[in-house]
Amino acid sequence: MIRILSVLLSVTIALAACTPVTPQIGTDGRALPRAYKISRADAGKIQFRMLDSINALRGSAGVAPVQLNSNLNAAAATHSRDMSVQNRPWHFGSDGSSPVDRIQRVGYAGGLVGETISETYETELETLAAWMDQPDTRRVIMSPDARNMGFSWHQENGGKIWWTLVMGS
Numbered sequence: 001m002i003r004i005l006s007v008l009l010s011v012t013i014a015l016a017a018c019t020p021v022t023p024q025i026g027t028d029g030r031a032l033p034r035a036y037k038i039s040r041a042d043a044g045k046i047q048f049r050m051l052d053s054i055n056a057l058r059g060s061a062g063v064a065p066v067q068l069n070s071n072l073n074a075a076a077a078t079h080s081r082d083m084s085v086q087n088r089p090w091h092f093g094s095d096g097s098s099p100v101d102r103i104q105r106v107g108y109a110g111g112l113v114g115e116t117i118s119e120t121y122e123t124e125l126e127t128l129a130a131w132m133d134q135p136d137t138r139r140v141i142m143s144p145d146a147r148n149m150g151f152s153w154h155q156e157n158g159g160k161i162w163w164t165l166v167m168g169s
Contacts, residue, residue: 035121035159071108072150076164080154089119113167114140
């Protein structure tokens with residue numbers, strides 16, 4: 001009897017796992033967006049997905065690829081967390097620092113090409129697509145002067161993500 005109950009329970013659990021997730025529909029008839037929660041498994045891959053995506057875009061435009069730079073990653077991480085503390089997406093730190101100040105603080109020897117930021121609930125690739133739709137952020141990402149890239153984020157408990165991309169020469 002216990003064996004039959006165990007089998008039935010296992011089958012029930014397996015079938016429940018197969019139930020498709022029905023998206024919630026908004027008043028416009030479209031699926032409502034869901035917050036992107038960065039998992040531990042994704043956290044180690046995000047910078048490389050962004051790097052590969054940016055280099056694919058740059059390559060298709062005939063622009064040299066960039067490489068990840070640990071100093072620029074540190075500057076981006078610091079700024080993402082600081083934007084969250086300030087609760088506003090802007091290029092100045094709570095201490096008045098500029099992007100140039102931040103890359104100098106972490107010991108980056110090159111120059112600043114530009115910084116792009118975002119406050120969103122979207123994935124890094126959705127954020128990249130939004131950046132590429134805007135002429136000013138697209139110009140930073142596609143700059144032929146860029147040789148190095150730093151990319152990081154801070155995700156709040158509620159799901160909001162503060163993304164920062166720093167391009168250096």
